[in-house]
Amino acid sequence: MANKKIVVIGTGYVGLPLAIMLARAGHQVIGVDIEENVVNAINEGVLPFAEEDVRKVFQETDVRKNLRGQRVPCEADVFIISVPTPLEDKKRIADLSYVVEGLKSIIPFLRRGNLVIIESTVPPLTCRQVVAPIIEQSGLKVGQDIFLCHCPERILPGDTFKEIVYNDRLIGGVDPRSADMAREVYSSFVEGKLYITDDISAELAKLMENTYRDVNIALANEFAAVADGLGVDIMHAIGLANKHPRVNILQPGIGTGGHCIPKDPWLIKQVDPVNSRLIYTARLINDEIPFKIAAKIRHALREIPSPRIVALGVTYKPDTYDMRNSPALKIIDLLVQDGYQVQPYDPLARNYRWGPIKELARDADCLVALVEHRVIKEELARDEAAIKKAMRHPRILRFYQYPGGA
């Protein structure tokens, strides 16, 4: 394809890797962010998160040449919006104010023939009911002068490079021409399949993906509570049930976290509360789990006065550095609020990297393994004897280990 000039609005976890991949494909890319330090980091070639593969690509000569950061947009062929869409705290609906501001910032630079792509996760109908009317304030008509698509992102932070290149993607155009133009952009760096659809189907499908995971995790968590009451080992029971050829029960855990799973199901409920009862209940079940885990820890330590706890793992799931909405942090917070002394440790998370465990364990009454990264499992297995020897009470609490797991 002919190389384009592409403005990416919002260069965080999603926008920056995207801008880097587009620059690597030969496009002239301008990463726009309202945060000055983010813009400076782009121009200095500094990646603000721990993704070695992305960092290497960022250092490639072509990428450094084709990508620059700016505080304000400029004219371009394509504008991609990848700004946050958080939940409004009380109403549990999407806060679209960043999307609205991002769109307003490009209006002065829109020209006939431009393509606007929304990568941010949005409730169904956002492209038609929110985005298109704002774009049309420019005097240009969507579907005639300006083209519009929703192309949701599916990356998993921690494995961004592989996922941004090899995942299949949805290209949801408000009309076939818009979809065709967006397909051209993504095919310049995506090796996965590109599925062409309309904008509303793409908006809904993106939310269904994370909702599917949330509901199935809630089911596993509910099974775990039932098994607990019966004195059954849930991991053993799941292993047995999964021997059925058409059953694949997910793993229970200490709660769901990350940027997407605790948020996206609410965006479906927002547009159709009547038909979202299961989705809503699953959200409540998963949000409750950190409280239950904190209660289990308190129960296990009930006979120790002023116990000292070392909490292993603070990220939202194993083998990532991402701490957003981490249930482990929630559990630690609940215990601290109750007056427990808790020393968190996580070799993957910024600001929690002290260790090793055998030193942190000195005089501790309990090690609570909240998030078992591969490196934590290895450290526990390697130093178990020394860790237990250092502890005042050699108690290690682990949650939901598969039989045979370290």
Ligand SMILES: NC(=O)c1ccc[n+]([C@@H]2O[C@H](COP(=O)([O-])OP(=O)(O)OC[C@H]3O[C@@H](n4cnc5c(N)ncnc54)[C@H](O)[C@@H]3O)[C@@H](O)[C@H]2O)c1
């Ligand atoms: N992080 C993920 O794993 C992930 C995965 C799939 C989808 N998403 C979706 O992608 C979107 C972006 O998420 P993220 O994780 O990259 O967020 P982020 O917070 O990491 O980055 C967003 C960036 O946008 C900037 N910004 C905000 N308003 C702006 C404006 N008006 N103009 C320019 N820049 C602006 C912020 O300063 C920030 O740097 C969200 O809708 C999210 O739900 C995220």
